[in-house]
Amino acid sequence: MQPARLSVVTAAAALSALTAVTGCAEKSDAEDGSGAIAVTAKDDSCEVSAKEFPAGHVRLDIENKGSKVTEVYILFPDDRIVTERENIGPGTKASLTAEVKAGDYEIACKPGMRGEGIRRPVKATGGTAAKRSPEMDAAVAAYRTYAQQQADETLPKAKVFTDAVRAGDIEAAKKAYADSRIGWERTEPVAESFGDIDPKVDLREDGVADLEPGEKWTGWHRLEKALWQDGKLGAEEKALADTLDKDLAVWVKKVGTAEITPTSMANGAKELLDEVATGKVTGEEERYSHTDLVDFKANVEGAQKSYELLKPVASKNDAELVAELDKQFAALNTLLDKYRADKSTYVFTSYDKVSGAQRKELSDGVNALAEPLSKLAAAVVE
């Protein structure tokens, strides 16, 4: 990670906080039926009393008639969360209010609080709804799913790492370290859009000087230094492992609320290559563990995911650019594969064993991809 910067995603998130899309959950005592929509959640169904409602203030009165704990969401067409209510136990009631603009939405019940949930399309009417491209919505929704999945899968991997730290097992912790970071590295721009999480979990040693008085250096790289440099896992490190688990859990919760647009996806892909160019190629990111190539690969994978999802739109607007990007992604992946014996694993050559000439070659490969990638955003703004 770099010192915080206002990425496109962040700017959007900051702005969306000012728009009239706010959710809040509250206990449902009032049964006045003042235009509230009744949602009946069961283990295999999600009944909604109205398909259309006027835009503006909306209230859902939820009842869980199933046997599992459930969650209820109002979602934008691209799966971004308008508002949500979690932990609605079997046989209990809850309510949810939100300010929504005119447009299409989905109400989702998630029995067992997992997966896509059971979706019901609804429409807020009146006023003017922004016109959206279904193709773009699909791309954004798919990317949102990917980002969430990466975050979800990171938690157990991070726990293997933090468990080893807590157990004082240096070797096991070293082994689990790089793997625990892959999901984060793949979706870093999304994670960075929540300005408060990134510095807690991914701050490098050079950023420590910028911490506020009283703030402590926490996260992966602090533990990296303990493992590879100090060779000790004491009480402080074990506490840091708990903190990392906690901070990552917050990230996992927040991912669904990230503002994502085709433009921010394209810029995010470019930013991932920036990360590689300024941090990984130089060996600064993983200065003690030298696992830079794992991060490198994960950054490229994340960028490629965004690109693949945007490709249908981009190829209509700029076929030449798409051909070039296909070529350069392939070339960089081929180059990276030279540094791992088994393509089914993320075991890469330690970066301190990568020569200056080889780093130059990797850097050239990054430039070759990043330059056309910087033109992707323009190719999806139509």
Place this chain on the structure above:
Amino acid sequence: MSEETTPPAGTAQPGTDERGDTGTGTGRNERTAEPTHTGARERTDEPTHTGTPEPTDKPTHTSTPEPTDKPTHTSTPEPTDKPTHTGTPEPTDKPTHTGTGVARATAAPSRRALLGWGGAGLALGAAVAGGAVAAATAGEDRTAPAAASGAAVPFHGAHQAGIATAVQDRLHFASFDVKTRDRAELVRLLQDWTRAAEQMTAGDTVGEGAYGGLAEAPPDDTGEALGLKPSRLTLTVGFGPSLFDARFGLGDRRPAALVELPKFAGDNLDPARSGGDLCVQACADDPQVAVHAIRQLARIGFGKVAVRWSQLGFGKTSSTTPEAQTPRNLMGFKDGTRNIAGTDTAALGKHVWVSRKDGPAWLVGGSYLVARRIRMNIETWDRTSLKEQEDIFGRDKGEGAPVGRARERDEPFLPAMLPTAHVRLAHPDSNGGARMLRRGFSFTDGTDGLGRLDAGLFFLAYQRDVAHGFVPVQRSLASDDLNEYIQHVGSALYAIPPGVRDKDDWWGRALFS
């Protein structure tokens, strides 16, 4: 008012690009409406973006002659399709526009719909294509002292500009490795580079300019030369021996004379500062203009080529204008007094340009360039007595006169010098008449880790044949006393193709055809 509504006389309407937002300078920006054939831009409109009135008939700098801003010799060998306009003396501003004059195709409003936040307004329509470029005539005379005017040096000609051109003040030299294995892609790159070089040497931005384009796209031009004059920018391309390997099927076109340089006594070459498949020499009177030029070419090249090494230079150390004072190198000495003048057609023909009988055909009108990064042990040199310094060079420090002579340009009397004196060993009379056109620059790349200046001479020499130029001279310098204070740390050799003839020609066309 845009060029679209008032196309320059005699030019076709610009072809508008459907989307016009991803121009990379890679073939999408073929512009037919660029009236820069003569390095002069016809003004067809008033610039609306500047608050300063253009001078229309009086140059503002009256202290200098203005040899380049008026075509004085109309006997130009090159046909021009436009009457040279008089009455437009030198402009005082460089165009600060998007450099195209091509109107954007109508931008769909829907583009903005997804940008609820941020993003500057999209400039609709053509940007103002204001500003003219100083009109240096497209002749063979590239040596007029145009520095004072910041004029443009014509890009097109029988030979590449930047060789016989009067030496500019600043250098940015870059060597590239070709990364692509696709010959057609390499050819396209050379074509794109040529078009960008035409724009930049005329004082324009590349591609679609530095601003005013789509807000979501990075601008084609990086923008740091906006508002600067052409500054006599020249861009000179060369091909290294390694380009002629199996990759592009150029093996049989490799000139016999393009061999790897032999190892010379005292060489301590860093491979990372040596060699390269391609080179570009950018010279200009303004360092920012030279750096900007290399930066644009490097960017256009990403994915096709990669910068292998580059070198900044300042304070020209050689002069190709004999009436001028020989500049001093960082040792404080005038060196290279007997350089070939850019106006000495006979000497250029004899020592610099590759002739028909030299071959190969694609290189006729071209040359060979030797580049050497020569590090000076500045601190130890500065502790050397005046007498020893003068003995080592074979000249006096003040006037630059050879030993036993009075004036700098007096003919050296070699026997009066020590057998190990630099001038004596380098002199044509000691090397079977070997001469080169030297165009070196001083460099100071900060300090090394030991607190010593990382400084010296970036030696550049153009010659018709390396075997009768640099090689014998450098061999005879093996016993040069100067070697105690210098070390060659970088080295490269390139074949320099002939000039780009016109707007349809491109760098290296004859080689790849």
